[in-house]
Amino acid sequence: MSNTIKDIITRRSVKKYLDRPVDMEIVEQIVEAGIYAPSGMNMQSPIILAVTNKEMRDRLSRMNLDVLIKNNMKASSGHADPFYGAPVVLVVLAKKSVGTHVYDGSLVMENMMIAAHSLGLGSCWIHRAKEVFETEEGKKLLLDLGISDEYEGIGNCIVGYPADDALKPQSPRKEDYVVWVK
Numbered sequence: 001m002s003n004t005i006k007d008i009i010t011r012r013s014v015k016k017y018l019d020r021p022v023d024m025e026i027v028e029q030i031v032e033a034g035i036y037a038p039s040g041m042n043m044q045s046p047i048i049l050a051v052t053n054k055e056m057r058d059r060l061s062r063m064n065l066d067v068l069i070k071n072n073m074k075a076s077s078g079h080a081d082p083f084y085g086a087p088v089v090l091v092v093l094a095k096k097s098v099g100t101h102v103y104d105g106s107l108v109m110e111n112m113m114i115a116a117h118s119l120g121l122g123s124c125w126i127h128r129a130k131e132v133f134e135t136e137e138g139k140k141l142l143l144d145l146g147i148s149d150e151y152e153g154i155g156n157c158i159v160g161y162p163a164d165d166a167l168k169p170q171s172p173r174k175e176d177y178v179v180w181v182k
Contacts, residue, residue: 004118007117007118008114010170011114011117011123012117012122012167012170013123013124013125014084014123014124014162014166014167015084015124016084016162016163016166017084017085017086017087017122017158017160017161017163017166018085018160018162018163020087021052022087022159022160024052026119026121027050027052027088027090029115029119030116030119030121030159031050031090031112033111033112033114034046034048034092034109034112034115034157035108037104037107037110037111038104038107039104040098040103040104041100043095043098043104044104045095045098045100045101045105046093046095046101046154047092047093047094047095047147048090048092048093048112049089049090049091049147050088050090051089051090051091052087052088057083057088057089059141060083060091060132061082061089063132063137063138064082064126064128064132064156065080065081066135067131067132068128071131082126082128083156083158084124084158086122086123086158086159086160087159087160088158088159088160089156089158090112090156090157091153091155092105092109092112092129092153092154092155092157093105093129093152093153093154094151094152094154095150096151096152097150101154102152102154105152105155106154106155108154109154109157112159113125113157116159120161121159121161122159122160122162122167123157123158124157125156125157126155126156126157127155127156128156129153129154129155129156130154131153132153133151133152133153138153
């Protein structure tokens, strides 16, 4: 089995991280894997907001939690931080005017999660990026960062070193996952 396939099969969502920064060189490798994801007609509709700044990371976490509370939802872990303590947040946004933007952004997310795993890090797709960047605060934040086009939040890829007790065993795959036509 190739290392790539092994990484795809063994990657897990991590929901508990060590309080340890990730070297910028590693973050850059993960982001690079994201920008090489395929996109419809090579339009490259996504952009990545790579956040390693703790203040911005905490602000995004609070904004995500605000969306949870507003929608009367509860964080699945009961954790007050929807980013589970991960020090890096890679927000994927994609240009709304491109018909394949959601698919394109999803491929970027997957590439980055597999890359993180291959580099010995944990990751998890955290939802609500769309809702966060539809708020007035989210729109202003993007404008303040010089992002003026119409983008839709696709997902938050949180990244960090997994805590020792964070990795769960693989769930079995469902019986009818594949319908073979031979």
